[in-house]
Amino acid sequence: MFDQRDDDGIVILLDAEPLADQHAAVREAASVSPAAGLSTVEALRRKGYQGTLTALGTERTKLRSELQLAFLEAEFVLGDPADSLESATRTVRTASGRRLSADAVVVATGVRPRELPGQAGPAGVHVLRTVDDAVALRADLRAGARVVVVGDGVRGAEIAATARTMGADVTLAGPGRAAMAAQLGPRVAGLLADLHTEHGVRLRLGTTVGRLTVHQHAVWSAGSGPVLDNGVVCDATSRAAEGIYAVGDVSRWHHDAMGSLLRLEIRTNATEQAGVAAANILGAQQSYTPISYVRTDQFDARIQVYGVPPADAEVCVVEGDEGDRRFVALHRQGGRVRRRGDAPSRRRGRRRGRGRRGRSVPGRGHRGYGPGRCPGRCAA
Numbered sequence: 001m002f003d004q005r006d007d008d009g010i011v012i013l014l015d016a017e018p019l020a021d022q023h024a025a026v027r028e029a030a031s032v033s034p035a036a037g038l039s040t041v042e043a044l045r046r047k048g049y050q051g052t053l054t055a056l057g058t059e060r061t062k063l064r065s066e067l068q069l070a071f072l073e074a075e076f077v078l079g080d081p082a083d084s085l086e087s088a089t090r091t092v093r094t095a096s097g098r099r100l101s102a103d104a105v106v107v108a109t110g111v112r113p114r115e116l117p118g119q120a121g122p123a124g125v126h127v128l129r130t131v132d133d134a135v136a137l138r139a140d141l142r143a144g145a146r147v148v149v150v151g152d153g154v155r156g157a158e159i160a161a162t163a164r165t166m167g168a169d170v171t172l173a174g175p176g177r178a179a180m181a182a183q184l185g186p187r188v189a190g191l192l193a194d195l196h197t198e199h200g201v202r203l204r205l206g207t208t209v210g211r212l213t214v215h216q217h218a219v220w221s222a223g224s225g226p227v228l229d230n231g232v233v234c235d236a237t238s239r240a241a242e243g244i245y246a247v248g249d250v251s252r253w254h255h256d257a258m259g260s261l262l263r264l265e266i267r268t269n270a271t272e273q274a275g276v277a278a279a280n281i282l283g284a285q286q287s288y289t290p291i292s293y294v295r296t297d298q299f300d301a302r303i304q305v306y307g308v309p310p311a312d313a314e315v316c317v318v319e320g321d322e323g324d325r326r327f328v329a330l331h332r333q334g335g336r337v338r339r340r341g342d343a344p345s346r347r348r349g350r351r352r353g354r355g356r357r358g359r360s361v362p363g364r365g366h367r368g369y370g371p372g373r374c375p376g377r378c379a380a
């Protein structure tokens with residue numbers, strides 16, 4: 001029903017328009033794909049681990065066939081989620097009271113949306129995480145509907161653009177000075193703001209809407225153990241405490257090349273971090289230093305971002321023209337292009353850069369623009 005693209009990890013429907021009688025199965029399949037957990041199990045077996053493996057999940061994944069799962073020779077405990085973690089003994093207690101002790105525990109629970117006070121209950125208030133969330137939201141997105149999107153990150157900006165394209169009257173609110181400012185830096189985020197405004201999205205930015213609560217899935221740790229702070233805090237090897245690792249959306253690990261903690265919510269990260277964590281469980285001491293990557297389509301623009309721009313960086317356009325909204329921009333600090341992670345491979349850069357729309361922001365231009373002197377016009 002689904003496949004995953006090799007170049008960017010995006011999961012696609014094999015049949016873009018499944019028949020009506022397949023809709024329930026598609027929904028179920030999309031909602032039960034615990035990427036990081038399953039990838040960890042697979043990576044451990046690939047790397048030669050022959051001991052006992054137990055995977056706790058809410059449902060069996062539909063990203064693998066029964067045969068593929070059988071090959072893993074793991075016990076899949078389904079419908080009995082983890083309830084608490086006793087870190088000193090690495091013991092997980094499940095909802096039914098079962099206790100599982102292990103040499104290594106991997107937390108791969110993903111995250112859930114932040115909630116606003118009083119959010120539960122009223123009709124017309126949505127969060128977006130699961131397929132059911134998406135279906136419920138779509139039912140309310142009709143032409144002329146008034147929509148307020150709370151959250152100015154990638155998903156918020158995407159939802160605003162989609163709702164506006166569907167004819168809704170849209171306001172985007174959030175605490176940043178511009179939508180996606182953390183991913184794009186202020187200058188390029190300003191261009192994105194122009195794009196939204198031109199299409200009729202009202203921006204109400206620089207405002208915090210209510211109080212937000214923590215949003216990692218709660219697998220609370222008893223006693224001293226993992227620190228929960230906007231995710232499970234880990235060292236560079238994805239280790240949260242002795243014998244305890246966290247991978248995927250829930251992991252906030254120390255990115256050695258950036259020199260700071262980072263949490264990434266992208267599908268490829270779930271797979272790649274799981275591979276490194278599996279190696280470390282088996283005795284390696286590998287730091288996990290991916291280059292973060294975001295791709296998003298909003299209105300008629302495709303935006304691709306490699307790395308995390310420093311807040312005080314200057315922007316240097318090395319290809320194309322900002323006025324045409326077809327350009328490649330580098331962020332530099334102290335007159336030099338700052339490396340914010342490992343350089344992407346040429347193959348990956350080329351494949352990811354293939355545009356499909358006329359007026360998009362091309363990604364191919366990053367080839368060869370590694371750390372060092374800025375090769376282009378400085379637009380700071």
Ligand SMILES: Cc1cc2nc3c(=O)[nH]c(=O)nc-3n(C[C@H](O)[C@H](O)[C@H](O)COP(=O)(O)OP(=O)(O)OC[C@H]3O[C@@H](n4cnc5c(N)ncnc54)[C@H](O)[C@@H]3O)c2cc1C
Pocket residue numbers: 009010031032033034035036037056057058059080081082083108109110111128129130155217218219247248249250264265266267268270
């Ligand atoms: C609207 C939306 C759009 C997105 N679009 C993209 C995109 O275009 N490209 C991209 O790369 N990424 C995208 N993402 C992000 C991507 O979906 C995540 O990065 C990826 O799913 C993370 O994988 P994960 O395994 O860490 O978490 P999940 O996929 O969330 O899996 C976690 C699993 O753990 C289970 N679980 C939770 N609590 C427990 C418990 N206590 N016990 C046992 N099991 C538990 C959950 O049921 C779930 O099955 C999008 C996300 C959203 C919300």
